[in-house]
Amino acid sequence: MRKIDYHMHTHFSGDSEASPREHIEQAIRMGLDEICFTDHRDFDYPIDTFDLDTDAYFMELSALKNEYVDRIIIKIGVEVGLDMDHIDEINTFVAQCPFDYVIGSIHVIHHTEFYYGEFFKGKTKEEAHREFFEETLKCVQTFDCFNCLGHLDYIMRYGPYEDKRVEHELYQDIIDEILKTLIQKGKGIEVNTSGYALNKTCGFPNFDIVKRYKELGGTIITVGTDSHTSDRVGEHVEDVLKHYQDIGFDDVTTFTKRVKDN
Template sequence: MLLDTHMHTHFSGDSNADPAAMARSAIEKNLAGICITDHLDYDYPDEPDLFTIDFPQYEKGIRQLQADFSDSLNINFGIELGLQPHLAKKHHEILQEMDFDFVIGSSHVVHGLDPYYPAYYEGRSEHAAYLEYFESILENIAAFHEFDVYGHIDYVVRYGPEKNKNYSYDKYKDVIDEILRQLIAHGKGIELNMAGFKYGLGHPNPTEEILHRYRELGGEIITIGADGHAPDQIAWDFDKVPQLLKAAGFDYFTVFTKRKPEFLPV
């Protein structure tokens, strides 16, 4: 039985999902548990308040959800931090105050632009845009590494002009390998994010090659998430998870509770 530890509810600016509906969907799909990881992206371009969170209401809502489903589903309390170097101090202060089980660090905004939007790619090659994205991850890790795992490391390929048609690990091997080395050096993990299949990429984020390379370099922490924003997206293509993990060299996956990792067999 697997756990889906990356999902968003109406506490995120890009979701209208009822947390209870997410929990019910997880039960219907025979998950052992979930972690709600709503977005916090300060200084989001053009809409700075889109991904901010009312922390008291967020915690109150998730604690009530935990109580309501205490007999049927394990529910953890998490956050997905949208990393930018200048936000390091603010993120540190939040993590000192909040009692999260799990913290995902992710790159959504690169030097003031989100690769979700076409403006990020204007006036340059797709390759240059992708390379800047990966290089920005190194900037984020250098500034802040108080997260547990780095989310969807190749998020950018979901939205590029040709998506992942011309993309491969080999084309960005040097920078991706350095990202993985830095994460491993800091004792951080990565996630197997299944939303790549939802977006029609035919692969997870990051790709199979990157998952394998992380393991090859000595990486040990790997969490699983569908990155769902609606109940029907919970555990997206999770039937593929065991094979993907084993092919990458893992016979387990990781779940965080109170920021401590637990390694569970696939």
């Protein structure tokens, strides 16, 4: 299996100061074969701004891609917030740029975000989690502009509940529909290793969900750290790859201009 990090943020994201060059140097130290930058673009994030200067982004990263061509494969992608209130803007944005890879993530539901906690106000954990999975299903049914669904289970990180875990069995019917929709549309999932900080032995989503995706016929999997600082580049990637192998995958999927390489 190739070692990749397909989810990384830099100073081009509204919430990161990281240097792309330092990410690359750390990726090489970690022995990665390929990385993909996936800076944020969200169209309606409350409080923070997740705009992306795509001209400057492609200019800086293309230069680095050429400079490091003999040492590591570098792709230029994006993490776009899927948002049912901004369908046309999102589709137009993605279509206008030559991204290698697009992560579609749910960060905001009807102008209500999870990070500062607004979304959870007045909701039980079950209500909040169910709404998140239902909205995720709507987004994967509606949008075609992405390659992989970002960090399914992300909602658990921010819930103000003592036991933060997602009780997947309560929403298994919705989760199955999400996975079936992705498979039918030729789209994949990532394991986002930022989840190890909370889950200890797995990321977002956990490996039971990955198994279920495979059982249902899914073949497209990536792994990414969601690094906003260079020290995290490549973190837990080997562990995820071991699990992928045990589940029965031969390799991860990589992309060029939003088309699968393998």
